[in-house]
Amino acid sequence: MIKLYDGRAPAYGIVARTLHWLTVLLIAVQFVIGWTMPDVHKDTQPVGLIAWHLGVGSALIAVMVLRVVWRLTHQPAPDDLPPLLGFASRVTHFLLYVCLLLVPLLGWINASSRGWQVRLASVVPYPSLSPTGSPFGHAMGDVHGILAWVLFALIVMHVLAALFHRFILKDHVMQRMAPGAGPSRDAARDS
Numbered sequence: 001m002i003k004l005y006d007g008r009a010p011a012y013g014i015v016a017r018t019l020h021w022l023t024v025l026l027i028a029v030q031f032v033i034g035w036t037m038p039d040v041h042k043d044t045q046p047v048g049l050i051a052w053h054l055g056v057g058s059a060l061i062a063v064m065v066l067r068v069v070w071r072l073t074h075q076p077a078p079d080d081l082p083p084l085l086g087f088a089s090r091v092t093h094f095l096l097y098v099c100l101l102l103v104p105l106l107g108w109i110n111a112s113s114r115g116w117q118v119r120l121a122s123v124v125p126y127p128s129l130s131p132t133g134s135p136f137g138h139a140m141g142d143v144h145g146i147l148a149w150v151l152f153a154l155i156v157m158h159v160l161a162a163l164f165h166r167f168i169l170k171d172h173v174m175q176r177m178a179p180g181a182g183p184s185r186d187a188a189r190d191s
């Protein structure tokens, strides 16, 4: 039987919450590196901050794949928001997921088109997604930079919404994703 969220424990289980806050950390680092690393030109080598961008990016890709698989197989307890607010929240979360997958994917395609090998933890090689010198792969680098701004705007909206729930509406939405311990509510359908 489906139980509505009552605010007594996090609605997301420990795995979903860990993956959420790990994504937050990796994304924050990735934006700082993306905005401070040197401009990438035809003959640029993937060293220094650019190597860090590829390294953090490869970790982010792995975490996002895990997160999407986990999310598709473990539903949080349903929220009890008014219909319009619930709809806005679901649309924003969906768009966040789309950008969280698309931005890294386009960066990976661009890296491949430059002949750069993307490796997880400098060890596990990811496949090349684009032939070296491909104009499509090159163009995807520009789209990557633009979509990173769209992702940034969604994150700002998302964080403001979370703070609005916490300090203005004073409801339990923050508690749903609180990083601290608490009984797991994943697969709440079964409880």
Ligand code: HEM
Pocket: 027, 030, 031, 034, 035, 039, 040, 053, 054, 056, 057, 058, 060, 061, 100, 103, 104, 105, 106, 107, 108, 109, 110, 111, 118, 138, 141, 142, 144, 145, 146, 148, 151
């Ligand atoms: C959500 C994760 C990511 C964010 C927020 C992000 C952000 C950025 C930003 C802000 C830039 C600079 C764009 C510009 O100056 O126009 C950039 C460039 C770049 N990123 Fe990412 N990035 C992410 C993931 C990745 C991943 C996973 C890879 C590859 C594995 C990657 C590879 C690149 C490359 C190759 C460039 C240079 C693109 C070019 O100038 O043509 N990025 N990224």
Ligand code: HEM
Pocket: 020, 023, 024, 025, 027, 028, 071, 076, 079, 089, 093, 096, 097, 100, 155, 158, 159, 162, 163, 173, 174, 175, 176, 177, 178
């Ligand atoms: C890089 C920054 C962030 C990203 C990419 C992000 C992404 C997401 C995504 C995709 C969800 C939907 C989870 C799902 O249903 O599977 C979510 C939920 C949530 N996030 Fe974030 N988040 C970020 C930062 C934050 C911050 C800083 C806060 C707190 C101030 C926060 C609070 C929440 C809360 C409370 C939920 C649960 C909302 C609900 O179920 O109604 N997030 N986040």
